[in-house]
Amino acid sequence: KAGVTQTPRYLIKTRGQQVTLSCSPISGHRSVSWYQQTPGQGLQFLFEYFSETQRNKGNFPGRFSGRQFSNSRSEMNVSTLELGDSALYLCASSPRSAGDNYEQYFGPGTRLTVT
């Protein structure tokens, strides 16, 4: 079974630009979560999508948005980039059920550098 894939792996953008990151979950998983990882703030939850609906959103400005497609693939977008947006963006997929087999599977991440 293929794991979670994220593209691109690395990105360099300049302030003011926008960026779109992509995440393909494990086949059969319908929940996709996004996290931002920085040295100072650690791992912070951005948002989660299930069946093309955003179910939860972390404490991030409106410049951060996302969506999920009918095949469960997800994208996140950051507009008007700031230097502080430089981070590793991680995507995780999980099955719908919160039973004993619940787990979040993480992708390799996209390293975004804003200059």
Add this chain to the structure above:
Amino acid sequence: AQSVAQPEDQVNVAEGNPLTVKCTYSVSGNPYLFWYVQYPNRGLQFLLKYITGDNLVKGSYGFEAEFNKSQTSFHLKKPSALVSDSALYFCAVTTRVLIYNQGGKLIFGQGTELSVKP
């Protein structure tokens, strides 16, 4: 509010010695607890989890963790450390209610840098 604490930013261990990485949590309800490991410039790799059942959980690469409900702890352990275990370790928690009501949000600790010296 739900939270996870990893009280040590760094743990230093000699190769062959036992290691412990500490984690305590605070949630309402029964916790789902996870340990992940992260190597430089990589994503999070699952090590083990506790959802229900035996308090001692065995995971990948010889790691294990013990769920202690009274102390709200889930410490990660390994009997004999390897240099290749050097990495950043994260403890995370969620609950069944959080999963269904707030989506797939894992609450992470700040991470513990494990350094194993030969």
